[in-house]
Amino acid sequence: MTQSIVVQVGQCGNQVGCRFWDLALREHAHVNKKGVYDEALGSFFRNVDSRGAGTCDIVGGRIHRLKARAVLVDMEEGVVNQIVQGPLRDLFDTTQLLTDVSGSGNNWAVGHMTYGSAYRDQIVEKVRRAAEHCDCLQCFFLIHSMGGGTGSGLGTRVLGLLEEEFPEVCRIVTSVYPSDEDDVITSPYNSVLAMRELTQHADCVLPVENQSLVEILTRVRLMSRAPGPGLKTDLLSNPGGGPEKPFDSMNNIIANLLLNLTSSARFEGCLNMDLNEISMNLVPFPRLHYLVPSLAPLHSLQAPCSMAPRRPDQMFSDAFSKDHQLIRADPRRSLYLACALLGRGDLLLSDLRRNIHRLRSSLSFVPWNPEGWKTSLCSVAPVAHAHSLLALANNTCVKGTFSALRDRYNRLYRKKAHLHHYLQEDGMELSLFSQASESLSSLIEEYDQLDHASASCPPDAPRLQIAT
Structure with a gap:
């Protein structure tokens, strides 16, 4: 059995992490x-039950004998205090928490240099302690934002x-990018x-833009007002109930x-995907490990409703449309290095194969990887x-987001x-500013070179043959 550890850094990282743990518990309670x-x-x-393997009361949001495999870090106390005083308070103990009181002042240097040096040993100790509870540690999930000081600085x-x-353990990072009109001027x-740190030290980065989340929420709410069977929105903003807080819907x-x-790591399926396979199959060049995520159908973000579910074929088409991307981009107008499709629920292998065959002619893949698909099916739906x-x-x-x-x-x-x-x-x-700027420009140039090389490569050019 493999395990993963979630490391939540900063206000955004901890708010998103809290929502993940809430929804994950609900999924497990529904199945188990x-x-x-x-x-x-x-x-x-x-399981922290001293009697060993046994039952864990997870129904109704109550957790008596479970602890999350997580480390919570923030240089302000507010969000972490809300978590440990809220419905999930039994899910974490003090050995998993690290807070300060003054914050990073929206300054990467304070988070990365000052707090990073001051709390280095404590961070390492807490992560090691979490790792010691794992029989086979497979992956670290880091959740943070890019715009603030703690998330960007201490997070990286x-x-x-x-x-x-832990050089042999996969590092998958979910990074929340600020919008153009972000209120943090720095x-x-x-x-x-x-970005320079993410490019150097992550195995995979899932970039998410705040502005894209806002636009998705606008579309979902328009769907809820459409004539006919509507969408209920009570779970869109706050699955845990209670008053809505800022950014709850986006989180x-x-x-x-x-x-x-993580569904394949948490549940069974006819085609489960190992988390390590994400970087192994989707990252042909070490620096080009930024994977654009999209979700379909959008109504799965909502409460159960009377709206008829999207047909599988329509759902696959939606996943490739620009309206479903978690960054503002249109992948169908750009070049694919590789693509993964992770399905959940009543989907069949035939659905995957049929839709890949249907869509591939409208998607541009690099000439040397025309079959660059990775697929996964988990039997447990949301x-x-x-x-x-x-x-x-x-x-x-x-590269549009980066430019x-x-x-x-x-x-x-x-x-x-x-x-x-x-x-x-x-x-x-x-000099760190110029190095960071040069690193980003170099990354953009690498994507540009791929676009230009693909455009100049004739369709019938010989492909790389791998000896078997």
Whole structure:
């Protein structure tokens, strides 16, 4: 049995993580009616019942003998305190938490340099302690935002520590990118400085844009007002009940992304995918490990409703449309290096094969990997829904997000605005800004080269033959 550990850093990382644990428990309670601690639960939870294997009361959100395989880090106490005082308080203990009181002041250098150095040993100790409870540690999931100081700075410092201490364990990062009109004026600095660390130390990065989440929510709510059977929205914003908090609806989308991504690790299926296979099959070049996620159908983000579920074929088409991408991009107009389809519920192998055959003619793949598909089927659907689909595209369309970020960074850097706040931190040098900018430009150029090489390659060019 393999296990994974979730590392949540910063306000955004902990809010998204909290939603993931809430929804994951609900899925396990729905499937595991007797609450028996089994292999599925063991993938992300450990049993602390001194009597050994037994039952775990997870029905109704109550957890008595389960602990999440997680480490929660934030340099402000607010969000973590809300978690440990809320419905999931029994899921974590103090050995899994690390907080400060002052925060990082929206400054990557404070998070990465100052707090990263001050709390290095404590972070390593907490991660090691979580790893010691695993029989076979397979993957770290890091959740953080790019715009703030703790998420971008300390989050990427933690990522480097994971590589340093556990070099053989896969590192999958979910990074939330700020919108163009982000209220943190220094977010372009923080994001570009963090990008260099993600490119160097992550195995896979799932970029999610705040603006894309807002647009998805707008479409979902328009669907709920459409004539005919409507969509109920009570679970869209807050599956745990209670008053809605800022960004709850957006966090719920990211949590559903993680639920679909980890479904094969948590439940059985006719075509389960090992988490290590994601990077093995989707990342042909080490630096080009940014995988654009999309979810379908959108109504699976909602409460059970009277709306007829989308037909499987329509759901596959939706997953490749720009309206379902978690970044603002259209992968069908760009080049695919590889693509994964992770299905859940009543989907069949024939559904996967039929739709891949149907869609492939409209998608552009690199000439040397025309069969670059990875597929997975998990038999357990999201609670109260028939099926769902997560697509992960290693696609050159991601360079649009990176180019827009670089432009915002350059506009700020040309004025040398706010640089003194960064340079006053120990270990922070002006050269780090130029190195981060060059790293991002180099990444964009690598995607450009793939686009140009593919455009100049004739359709009948000989393909690489692999000896068997």
